Amino acid sequence: MPEAGHRLKHLSYTRGKRNTSPGTSLLKLEGVDDTNAARFYCGKRVAYVYRAQREKQGTKIRVIWGKVQRPHGNSGVVRAKFRSNLPPKSFGASVRVMLYPSSI
Amino acid sequence: MTTVSDLSSAEPVPNPNTTTIGRSSGPPTSPSQCRQRRPRSTTLRRMTLNPRRYAHHRDGVLEREVPIPTVAGASCCPDFGRLDRGLRLEYTSSQKFRQTQRTPTSMANSAIPQTRKTLHPTKYRESLKPGTVLILLAGRFRGKRVILLKQLTGGALLVTGPFKVNGVPLRRVNHRYVLSTSTVVNIEGVDSKVIEKVSEEGYFTKGKESKAKGEEAFFKQGEKPEKKQVDSGRAEDQKAVDKALLASIKKVDNLSHYLGSSFSLRKGQQPHAMVF
Numbered sequence: 001m002p003e004a005g006h007r008l009k010h011l012s013y014t015r016g017k018r019n020t021s022p023g024t025s026l027l028k029l030e031g032v033d034d035t036n037a038a039r040f041y042c043g044k045r046v047a048y049v050y051r052a053q054r055e056k057q058g059t060k061i062r063v064i065w066g067k068v069q070r071p072h073g074n075s076g077v078v079r080a081k082f083r084s085n086l087p088p089k090s091f092g093a094s095v096r097v098m099l100y101p102s103s104i
Numbered sequence: 105m106t107t108v109s110d111l112s113s114a115e116p117v118p119n120p121n122t123t124t125i126g127r128s129s130g131p132p133t134s135p136s137q138c139r140q141r142r143p144r145s146t147t148l149r150r151m152t153l154n155p156r157r158y159a160h161h162r163d164g165v166l167e168r169e170v171p172i173p174t175v176a177g178a179s180c181c182p183d184f185g186r187l188d189r190g191l192r193l194e195y196t197s198s199q200k201f202r203q204t205q206r207t208p209t210s211m212a213n214s215a216i217p218q219t220r221k222t223l224h225p226t227k228y229r230e231s232l233k234p235g236t237v238l239i240l241l242a243g244r245f246r247g248k249r250v251i252l253l254k255q256l257t258g259g260a261l262l263v264t265g266p267f268k269v270n271g272v273p274l275r276r277v278n279h280r281y282v283l284s285t286s287t288v289v290n291i292e293g294v295d296s297k298v299i300e301k302v303s304e305e306g307y308f309t310k311g312k313e314s315k316a317k318g319e320e321a322f323f324k325q326g327e328k329p330e331k332k333q334v335d336s337g338r339a340e341d342q343k344a345v346d347k348a349l350l351a352s353i354k355k356v357d358n359l360s361h362y363l364g365s366s367f368s369l370r371k372g373q374q375p376h377a378m379v380f
Contacts, residue, residue, distance in 0.1 A: 031374045
C-alpha cells in the first residue's frame with residue numbers, strides 16, 4: 001500500500017570497524033538527509049518483505065516486522081530493531097516504512 | 105581511647121546484645137550467626153521485589169530473630185577497635201516501625217503480584233478534534249479519508265466514512281493508526297444521542313461474545329465460517345449519523361470527492377516534509 005510503503009534501504013548492521021552487531025540494523029531513506037528529518041520516522045514500524053519457496057499461512061510472501069529506534073549519525077540514517085534480526089542477504093534490499101504509529 | 109576498655113573485660117568479646125551483620129564480622133561467636141548469609145534488610149528487599157520467589161518464607165522473617173539491643177551506654181561508646189566494619193543492627197524507631205509493617209498477612213499477600221500501575225485516561229493529540237478528516241493508515245480501510253466523530257476511551261476513536269461516500273461504516277480506530285489533516289467538517293447537526301449509543305462499551309463487541317469456545321469450536325472448525333451477521337440496528341445508526349454529515353459535506357466544494365478518494369504516497373513525496 002503506497003501510503004504505508006515508503007521504502008528505505010537496509011544498509012548494514014550496527015558495527016564497529018571489524019565487528020557487527022546484528023541486533024540493530026541501519027536503514028537509509030531516500031530523500032531524508034539529516035537527523036531532524038530522520039526523527040520524524042522514529043518509532044514508526046518497519047517491515048522487511050521477502051519471498052520464500054514454501055507457502056506458509058497461504059502465502060509465499062513473508063514479513064519481518066520491526067521498529068525505527070533512533071537516528072544514526074548526521075545524514076538521515078536510522079537504526080531499527082526487528083523481531084528477529086534481518087538476514088545479511090538483505091543488505092541493499094528495500095525495507096518498508098509505515099506511517100504508523102503516527103504523531104501527526 | 106581508654107573509655108571502652110574500662111567498660112568491657114580484657115579479651116575482646118562482642119557485645120552479646122547487639123548483632124553485627126556483614127561479611128567482615130569476624131569469627132562467629134554463636135551458632136545462629138553462622139546461618140546468616142546476607143543482611144536481613146537485603147532479604148526483605150529481595151522479597152518485595154520478587155514476591156513469588158520468596159513465597160515460601162512464611163511470615164517474611166528469617167529463622168533467627170535479631171534481638172533489640174538493651175545495653176546501656178552501648179551507643180555512646182562505639183567499639184572501634186574491637187569489631188570490624190559490619191553493620192550494627194541497632195533498631196531505630198523507623199526500623200522498628202518497618203518491622204511491624206511486615207506482618208505475616210502482608211507478606212503472604214505480597215506473594216501475589218500487585219500492580220502499582222494506575223490507569224490514566226488516554227491523552228490524544230491536539231489535532232484529533234471531532235469533525236477532523238483523518239486518513240486511516242492500516243487495516244481494511246487503509247488510505248481512506250474519514251471523519252472523526254468522537255474520542256472514545258482506551259486510545260480508540262469513533263469514525264465514519266460517511267458510509268455512502270467511501271464505504272467506511274461507523275468504526276473504532278486506534279488514534280495512532282491515523283493521520284489527521286487540517287480539514288475539518290462541521291458535525292454540529294449530528295444526532296448526539298446516536299453517537300452516545302454507539303460509544304457505549306459493548307456496541308462493537310456484542311457479536312463477538314457469542315463465538316463458541318472450547319469443544320464446540322473444535323467441532324465447528326471443519327465447517328465453513330458463518331457469514332457475519334450485522335445488526336440491522338447498526339445500519340439504522342449509520343444512517344442516523346450520516347444524515348447530518350452528508351448535508352454539511354455537500355455545502356463544501358469538492359469535499360465529497362475528497363472524502364471519496366484514497367490517500368497514497370507517490371514517488372518523490374516525503375512524509376516528513378509534508379503538511380497534512
